[in-house]
Amino acid sequence: ETGVTQSPTHLIKTRGQQVTLRCSSQSGHNTVSWYQQALGQGPQFIFQYYREEENGRGNFPPRFSGLQFPNYSSELNVNALELDDSALYLCASSLYRGYEQYFGPGTRLTVT
Amino acid sequence: SQQGEEDPQALSIQEGENATMNCSYKTSINNLQWYRQNSGRGLVHLILIRSNEREKHSGRLRVTLDTSKKSSSLLITASRAADTASYFCATARLEQAGTALIFGKGTTLSVSS
Numbered sequence: 001e002t003g004v005t006q007s008p009t010h011l012i013k014t015r016g017q018q019v020t021l022r023c024s025s026q027s028g029h030n031t032v033s034w035y036q037q038a039l040g041q042g043p044q045f046i047f048q049y050y051r052e053e054e055n056g057r058g059n060f061p062p063r064f065s066g067l068q069f070p071n072y073s074s075e076l077n078v079n080a081l082e083l084d085d086s087a088l089y090l091c092a093s094s095l096y097r098g099y100e101q102y103f104g105p106g107t108r109l110t111v112t
Numbered sequence: 113s114q115q116g117e118e119d120p121q122a123l124s125i126q127e128g129e130n131a132t133m134n135c136s137y138k139t140s141i142n143n144l145q146w147y148r149q150n151s152g153r154g155l156v157h158l159i160l161i162r163s164n165e166r167e168k169h170s171g172r173l174r175v176t177l178d179t180s181k182k183s184s185s186l187l188i189t190a191s192r193a194a195d196t197a198s199y200f201c202a203t204a205r206l207e208q209a210g211t212a213l214i215f216g217k218g219t220t221l222s223v224s225s
Contacts, residue, residue, distance in 0.1 A: 002154070033212065042200050042215030043155070056212050088152055092213075099143055099204050099211050103154040 003027055004093050004104035012110045018079045021107045023091035025072040030096055031055075032074040034066060037088040037106075049074055050096065078109075086111045118201060118219040125223055131188040133219040135201030136181075142204060144177055144184050145213070149198045158186075158199075191223045 003026035013019050025032055031050045035043035045058035049068035063079040072093070078085055088108050092101035119134045137144070143162045147155040161168045161177045161184065168175045174187040188195055200218040204211035 002156075004154070035213075035215075037152075039152075040217070042202075042217050043213070045212040045214065048212060058212065090154060092155075094211070097211070099145070100157050100160060101211075101213060102157065103147075105154040106152075108152075 002093075002102040002104065004091060004102050006089075006091055006104035006107050008107060009105070010108045010110075012112065013081050015081055015083060015111055017081050018077065019081060019109060021076040021078075021089050021091075021109070023074045023076070023093075023104055025074070025093035026102050028095070029093035029102070030072050031094045031098070032068055032072065033092045033094070033101060034074070034076045035090040035092065036060070036085075037090060038084075039087070043090055046076070081111045083111050085109065118199070118216045120219060121217070122220045123222070125191055125221070127191060127193055127223055127225045129191055129223075131191050131195070131221055131223070133186050133199055133221070135184045135186070135216055137184075137201070137203050137216075138182065139203075141179070144175075145202045145204070146173075146175060146184075146186050147200045147202060147215075149200065149218070151197075155200065188221075191221075193223050193225045195221060196223050197221060 005024045033048040034046040037043040047057040052068045067075045088106045090106045092103045094101045145160045146158040172189045198218045202213040202215045
């Protein structure tokens with residue numbers, strides 16, 4: 001078990017709604033990354049935050065946004081939900097420029 | 113886009129047998145990592161091998177890396193039912209503050225007793 005926690009565990013939303021997912025980093029880690037994992041696929045990098053700023057982004061539209069707080073916890077916000085947004089959302093914490101990432105248990109989002 | 117491709121997609125073996133899964137990637141790398149995922153939950157880091165290393169061991173795990181062929185393999189010896197999981201290779205793309213992991217689609221391993 002890593003020290004990374006995520007909430008909620010499961011979430012059901014309707015198309016067009018907005019959702020906020022939360023992540024608490026492992027103690028001592030200052031960088032948070034978010035990944036989307038569709039069923040049967042590997043995780044896809046969404047973006048990464050360091051010192052409360054976005055540092056690096058994958059191929060995701062602007063309706064995916066995030067925040068990082070001074071205590072290094074983070075939020076992932078998704079606006080105008082689409083059916084294809086249904087997935088497991090994983091956050092991972094790491095040290096600055098560290099290669100190994102420590103993943104939380106994920107939030108399962110279902111969009112109907 | 114996904115960098116690595118694992119092979120096979122699925123593998124079924126008996127307890128005590130060895131399991132080998134392979135990963136191919138496309139671009140030059142600094143390191144390659146293997147992760148494990150149980151039942152669609154969070155990923156657990158297994159092992160990291162740097163581009164200047166050819167082989168690395170950790171317990172029952174053995175990882176090889178061939179940068180000329182852009183491929184890696186993960187060997188799990190003396191498999192146990194508890195090894196049943198999905199295994200992913202990941203390469204690291206260096207971002208400003210850290211790294212973005214680029215994953216393959218994974219190999220699903222089933223170990224039966």
